[in-house]
Amino acid sequence: MNETHRDRDTEGRARNARPRDGLGRPLPYGAPGVERQPEGVVRTPDETLREAQRLLDAGMPFHAHEVFEDAWKSGPERERELWRGLAQLAVGLTHAARGNSAGGARLLRRGAGALTSYGEVRRYADPLPYGIxxxxxxxxxxxxxxRVDAGRPVDAAVEAPRLLG
Known part of the structure; x- marks a missing residue:
């Protein structure tokens, strides 16, 4: 019988415990890595934006994506497209910085489309939700x-967007 080792969290769910670099790529066990974002954290919109901007500025868009994903999953239904779009922008920047130009460009455009849809639906509400x-x-x-489609390299920290207007 061949048994496979799987990392588990405290509740017994499968979780990859390998360390990760700033772009979320797994590193070998025992290698120094970037501290991972805890999952399922409920933050206020201001806390979400502050933490995500800190991570983006540090060149860690994969980790910012996880912060946005928490907001997307825990926030009110009417805001899910906003947070989903922001998560897609962050993961698009992640893929672009990793050299995955096709995936990066596609996710950047998908995130922009989600934000555009959100903006059209909410046009008569706050035009800058939470200052975004x-x-x-x-x-x-x-x-x-x-630029990603044109094959230009991407530095995640240099390309970090400003979230607030």
Whole structure:
């Protein structure tokens, strides 16, 4: 019988405990890595944006994506498209910085589309929800996706978007 070792969390769910680098890539067991974001943290929108911006500025968009994903999963239904779009932008930047140009450009455009949809639906509500510069982020994503498509290398910290207007 061949038994496979699987990392488990305290509740017994499968979790990969390998350390990760700043772009979320797994490293060998025992290697120094970047501290992972805890999952399922419920934050206020301001806390979410502050933590995600800190991670983006540090060149860790994969980790910022996890923060946005928590907001997407725990926030009100009417805001899910906003947080999902922001998570997709962060993971798009992650893929682009890892050298996955096709995946990076696709996710940047998908995130921009989610933000555009959110903006169209919520147009008569707050035009800058929580101060997020939705239009600027859509423009940033489109411009970066074009450069990624052209094969230009991406440095995640240099390309980090400004979330607030």
């Amino acid at each position: 510069r939705v239009g600027g982020l859509v423009d940033w994503a489109g411009e970066l996706a074009g």
